[in-house]
Amino acid sequence: MDTAKLETCPICKSVNHKNNVYVKKGDKVKIHVECADCGSFVARYTLLRYSSDKPFETLLIKLRCFQLSSSREVLKDVEAFGLEIASEFGYVKNLVKERNEQRKVEELIDQTFCF
Numbered sequence: 001m002d003t004a005k006l007e008t009c010p011i012c013k014s015v016n017h018k019n020n021v022y023v024k025k026g027d028k029v030k031i032h033v034e035c036a037d038c039g040s041f042v043a044r045y046t047l048l049r050y051s052s053d054k055p056f057e058t059l060l061i062k063l064r065c066f067q068l069s070s071s072r073e074v075l076k077d078v079e080a081f082g083l084e085i086a087s088e089f090g091y092v093k094n095l096v097k098e099r100n101e102q103r104k105v106e107e108l109i110d111q112t113f114c115f
C-alpha cells in the first residue's frame with residue numbers, strides 16, 4: 001500500500017512552503033523546507049536524485065559538466081523529465097486528495113519498515 005500527504009508546518013499548520021536547495025561540492029544535495037507563512041523549519045530532505053522538469057534533450061544542453069565529461073556521472077544525480085515522472089506526479093496529487101492522510105511523515109516512513 002502507498003500513501004501521500006502534504007507536508008505541514010509544525011508551528012502554524014500551513015501547507016505553503018519554500019524549498020531552500022543547498023548544494024555543496026562532495027555532499028548530497030539537501031532541501032531545507034521552510035514554512036512560507038511563518039518561516040519555521042519544516043523538514044530537511046537529502047536527495048538521492050533530482051528529477052528535472054526538463055526533457056532529456058534540454059537537460060543535456062543545460063548541463064555543462066555532462067558535455068565536458070566522458071563519464072557522464074551527472075546523470076546518476078539528475079534525471080530528465082519524462083512520462084513516468086509526469087504520471088507519478090498526477091498519481092501522487094490524487095492520492096493526497098483521496099487519502100486525507102493524518103499521520104506525520106515520520107510515521108509514514110516508519111510504516112515502510114513494518115510488515
Ligand SMILES: [Zn+2]
Nearest residue numbers: 009012035038
Ligand atoms: Zn508555519
